[in-house]
Amino acid sequence: MGRTRPKSRKTKPPATEHTAEPATAPPPVRSLLEKAQELIVRCEYELAGRFARRVLEREPANADAKEVLGVSLLETGELDAAKEAFLSLIPPHPGAPATPPPSAHLYLAQLSDDDPQAALRHYQTAVDILSAQLKGKERAVEPAGTNDDDAEVKKNIVRALIGMVETWMDPSYDLCFDPAAEKTCEDLLNLALQTDPGNTEALQTLASVRMSQQRPDDAKVFLEQAWTQWKDLDLDDLRVPPIPSRLSLVRLFLELELYPPALLVLQGIMATDDQEVEAWYLEGWCFFLMAEQAHEKGGKLDELTWEDLARDARDCLETCQMVRTDLPISVHFVPGAYREARIDGDTTVPGQGR
DSSP states (O other): OOOOOOOOOOOOOOOOOOOOOOOOOOOOHHHHHHHHHHHHHTTOHHHHHHHHHHHHHHOTTOHHHHHHHHHHHHHTTOHHHHHHHHHTTSTTSTTOOSSOOHHHHHHHHHTOTTOHHHHHHHHHHHHHHHHHHHHHHHHSOOOTTOHHHHHHHHHHHHHHHHHHHHHHHOTTSGGGGSTTHHHHHHHHHHHHHHHSTTOHHHHHHHHHHHHHTTOHHHHHHHHHHHHHTTTTSOTTOTTSOOHHHHHHHHHHHHHTTOHHHHHHHHHHHHHHOTTOHHHHHHHHHHHHHHHHHHHHTTSEETTEEHHHHHHHHHHHHHHHHHHOTTSOHHHHTSOHHHHHSOTTTOOOOTTSOO
16 A cells, blocks of 8 residues: 655745835926926917916916916916916015016016006016116126127017017007107117027017108118018028917008018918918918009009909918808908909909999
């Protein structure tokens, strides 16, 4: 009889103590802030505001987060809340930095459309802060690569000065009737061009002032100077002005009856953004004005007949309506003469019968 084999005993795995997983550390404030700023660049304003609030929950006095929050509120139409956010960056508000960011004053100037004097004060304060920064950079021994920073500071000074000029010139304010308005605007624009010689926005604003002074020839000179600086650059070149500035240039060209350069600038804008409704409208308006000029000159302009130009105008305005379906073209875009003369297939001259 064989030996009985002992039963094998199953070994149980050693008991392990239950250890809780370590809590995930919250993301650093710097990362949250960078994400918020990135979202602002991507025009995702509501989400940017959420990230800014997360920063402020941890650092209530964080100036960068307050600014991002203000921008997000401004862009989503919450103007009163945006104003409060920017005011929180300016002494004597508790928690405001000793030297507020000039951008806060620039935003507040834009939000003070009901009080031109307050707008002028904010613009001037921004100029003072930026000028002090620029002088500090000039006195310090700066490393290589700071020229771009200096250029940006100068551009911001010029924008603030132009904002002051536009406030003085705004016909909805009494300031434009002040005897000192014309000289004040001249002084501000001279300072702008001393700060940043050749600045295209300053030159365009100076052209606008010359037109208000009934000096169209001088205005044309300044517009040509502004346009020449960037008209041959690639559209993605950083030196090309932003679309709002180029649209302003087009409006000035049209007022001076400079139609070919207006069309060239508009083509560049629409190559960048073919959904820019104002560009389509201005192109249609340009063709309309050219059509009228063609009729006055015997029916043609640059080998184009009045009918051709009128149809081009209609095409642009219909594209406007497709881009913005909430704007009825018959009411908002087509001039009265064109409503009388049915452009598609009707060759009646605007303002006249058959």
